[in-house]
Amino acid sequence: xxxxxxxxxxxxxxxxxxxxxxxxxxxxxxxxxxxxxxxxxxxxxxxxxxxxxxxxxxxxxxxxxxxxxxxxxxxxxxxxxxxxxxxxxxxxxxxxxxxxxxxxxxxxxxxxxxxxxxxxxxxxxxxxxxxxxxxxxxxxxxxxxxxxxxxxxxxxxxxxxxxxxxxxxxxxxxxxxxxxxxxxxxxxxxxxxxxxxxxxxxxxxxxxxxxxxxxxxxxxxxxxxxxxxxxxxxxxxxxxxxxxxxxxx
Amino acid sequence: xxxxxxxxxxxxxxxxxxxxxxxxxxxxxxxxxxxxxxxxxxxxxxxxxxxxxxxxxxxxxxxxxxxxxxxxxxxxxxxxxxxxxxxxxxxxxxxxxxxxxxxxxxxxxxxxxxxxxxxxxxxxxxxxxxxxxxxxxxxxxxxxxxxxxxxxxxxxxxxxxxxxxxxxxxxxxxxxxxxxxxxxxxxxxxxxxxxxxxx
Numbered sequence: 001x002x003x004x005x006x007x008x009x010x011x012x013x014x015x016x017x018x019x020x021x022x023x024x025x026x027x028x029x030x031x032x033x034x035x036x037x038x039x040x041x042x043x044x045x046x047x048x049x050x051x052x053x054x055x056x057x058x059x060x061x062x063x064x065x066x067x068x069x070x071x072x073x074x075x076x077x078x079x080x081x082x083x084x085x086x087x088x089x090x091x092x093x094x095x096x097x098x099x100x101x102x103x104x105x106x107x108x109x110x111x112x113x114x115x116x117x118x119x120x121x122x123x124x125x126x127x128x129x130x131x132x133x134x135x136x137x138x139x140x141x142x143x144x145x146x147x148x149x150x151x152x153x154x155x156x157x158x159x160x161x162x163x164x165x166x167x168x169x170x171x172x173x174x175x176x177x178x179x180x181x182x183x184x185x186x187x188x189x190x191x192x193x194x195x196x197x198x199x200x201x202x203x204x205x206x207x208x209x210x211x212x213x214x215x216x217x218x219x220x221x222x223x224x225x226x227x228x229x230x231x232x233x234x235x236x237x238x239x240x241x242x243x244x245x246x247x248x249x
Numbered sequence: 250x251x252x253x254x255x256x257x258x259x260x261x262x263x264x265x266x267x268x269x270x271x272x273x274x275x276x277x278x279x280x281x282x283x284x285x286x287x288x289x290x291x292x293x294x295x296x297x298x299x300x301x302x303x304x305x306x307x308x309x310x311x312x313x314x315x316x317x318x319x320x321x322x323x324x325x326x327x328x329x330x331x332x333x334x335x336x337x338x339x340x341x342x343x344x345x346x347x348x349x350x351x352x353x354x355x356x357x358x359x360x361x362x363x364x365x366x367x368x369x370x371x372x373x374x375x376x377x378x379x380x381x382x383x384x385x386x387x388x389x390x391x392x393x394x395x396x397x398x399x400x401x402x403x404x405x406x407x408x409x410x411x412x413x414x415x416x417x418x419x420x421x422x423x424x425x426x427x428x429x430x431x432x433x434x435x436x437x438x439x440x441x442x443x444x445x446x447x448x
Contacts, residue, residue, distance in 0.1 A: 015364045021269050052434040055397045082436055087404045090397065098364055218363035222405075225369060229408040 003067040009033065010079065011062040012117065014097040016054060018044060024054060026073070027101060028062055031114035035104045038064050040073040050076045057093060057121065058082040069106065083121040091226055092124045095219040096135060103143060103211055113142040130191040133200045137186065140207055147207060149187035155180045161203055163210070178203055257283075309380070311356040311373055312338055326353050330387035332380065334406055336360050336394055344392060352390075355380070360393060360402040372402070374409060381413045388416045395422045395440070 011028040014035065019025040022045035026038050043050050053060060053076055063075035085093055096117065104110060116138040123131035140146045148166030153159070157180040159167035167183055182199035185191045191200050208217075251258060257279060264275040282290035307314040310321045321341075331352030335341050341354050357372040369375070380386060389410045393399035407417045423441030424433050433441075 017365065052436055055436075057397060058436070078435060081439060086400065090401045090404065094363060094401070101364060218366060218368065222361065222363045222368055226405055226408060229405070229412055232412040 003065060005063075005065045005074075006033065006071075007063045008061040008075070008077070009063070010114070011060045012121075013054060013056050013058070013060070014101050015056070021045075022048075025070075026054065028060075029100055029104075029110075029114065029117060030062070031111040032109050034108040034110045035100060035106050036064070036066075036071060037069060037106060038062070038066075038071045038073050040076070043073075053078045055082065056097060057085060057090075059118075083124075085121065085124055088223070088226060088230075089124040089128060091219065091223045092128050092132060093121060095217065095223060096120060096132070098217055098219045099136070099139060099208070102215075102217070103139065103208075110142055113138060129197050129201070130189065133186060133191055133197070133204055134189040136204045136208060137189075140204075140211070143211065145207070145211060147186075147203070149183055153180050153184050153187070155184055159183060161206075308376075310354045311358060311376070312341055312354060321354050326351060327385060329353075330385065331390060332386045332388070333390040333392055334377070335392045336399065336402075340392065340394075350390075353386075357393070357402070360396075360398045361405060362398055369405065374406070377406070378409055378413070381410055381415050386415050388418060390418050390420065392420045 009030045009032060011030045013026050014029050015027040017025050019039055022042050024040040024043040026040055028036050028038060030036060040050065040054060042048055043054050059079040059082070061075075061077040061079050062073060064071040064073050066072075083093075100113075100117070104113075116135055120131055120135045137147060147161075150166065153167060154169075157169045158171075158177045159180055160170045160176055161178060162168050167178070167180075169180075170177055178199045179195065182191070182196040183203075185196045186200045186203070191197050253261060260279045260282075261272070261275045264270055264278050265272065270278070282293070303315055304313050305316060306312070307319045307322060310319065312319070312321050314321065329352040331350070332355055333341075333344065333350060333352060334355045334357060335344065336357050336359060338356055341356055344350055344354075355373075355377050357374075359367055359372060361367060361369070361372065381389065389406070391403045391406055393403045393406075403419055407419075410417045421444055422437065423444060424430060424437065430438065
């Protein structure tokens with residue numbers, strides 16, 4: 001197999017795991033090579049200088065050489081400060097990472113999606129729900145399963161979403177019905193208010209579910225558990241233990 | 250064919266299970282034990298057997314302990330009303346060896362990592378929640394590692410404690426002792442700066 005060297009590719013880490021005693025297996029997301037799996041030798045050792053940088057949310061410039069599926073990191077440079085996310089925003093970043101891990105094949109270039117990821121991260125601090133929905137839309141577009149949200153949607157009408165034909169106007173209200181105004185706001189990335197956000201979340205959850213082959217997202221589960229805790233904390237009630245889950249990797 | 254007899258081969262294979270031990274070191278260890286220190290080998294075998302049969306995880310702290318004697322659950326430790334959450338047994342030992350802290354502990358055995366399928370249940374957080382609910386803990390000290398996952402785990406545990414009206418503190422992070430600012434990485438330095446204290 002042909003070997004390849006990549007120099008100073010912008011990257012964010014999606015996931016890391018220990019590899020051997022002192023190395024790290026990293027999944028990085030890059031514009032020109034998409035998701036790549038790389039081994040960072042010695043990165044976990046006690047004298048590692050790169051350990052502080054090898055974290056999600058840290059903008060990096062990665063160099064690597066690849067022969068076959070797993071490459072070896074040859075250089076790591078931090079490119080500025082990590083995106084300062086804390087608390088729930090961090091869990092949302094994890095969610096975006098899981099989506100990329102699950103839905104992007106390795107070595108599929110995604111420059112537009114990378115740009116969307118870069119602009120998502122700082123937005124997670126302020127308006128995380130609309131930011132996540134916009135990112136999900138872009139992700140589906142890039143995978144070739146984008147939602148059809150045509151220009152002739154009417155804000156006053158209600159629609160049912162058909163996976164083959166897109167939104168179809170319907171007369172009556174119902175569970176599977178979305179407001180035209182919500183679909184337009186989603187198309188233009190200006191979701192406001194609980195109703196629009198809920199419509200967008202409902203539609204995108206179904207759309208993503210179709211791509212995820214029925215396997216639930218672990219981060220979404222964790223986020224729900226966290227929100228239960230938060231609401232229990234703010235209402236001053238003793239929370240029940242987080243619900244047991246049967247979801248396994 | 251291999252130069253090892255079957256039993257020697259098995260011993261070398263067994264030693265290679267230790268972290269950082271490759272084939273060459275495993276061979277050296279095995280030959281050393283057989284050739285120069287047979288008494289030591291017997292001692293090692295006995296200690297290993299006893300450790301496996303006699304050491305369990307304490308149901309309260311989730312630290313390794315011997316059923317008749319868990320040093321980390323004693324009444325004098327409980328009196329302080331403090332509970333310190335750490336990721337791994339090695340972290341507990343580090344805190345115990347280098348700080349004056351003598352309260353109770355809770356060992357998670359990892360950190361939240363949903364992409365690896367490690368959720369709150371795998372870390373025993375339901376057990377922790379029970380202990381927080383029984384009213385004996387006045388302060389929960391979160392000493393998870395300052396990594397992205399460690400911080401997320403800390404946030405989750407803090408919410409768990411807040412829901413039960415327990416005070417939560419987080420260990421400080423900053424510049425290492427004897428370090429020089431010039432060589433400290435940017436993330437650590439900005440944390441240290443944000444967490445500065447009044448003199």
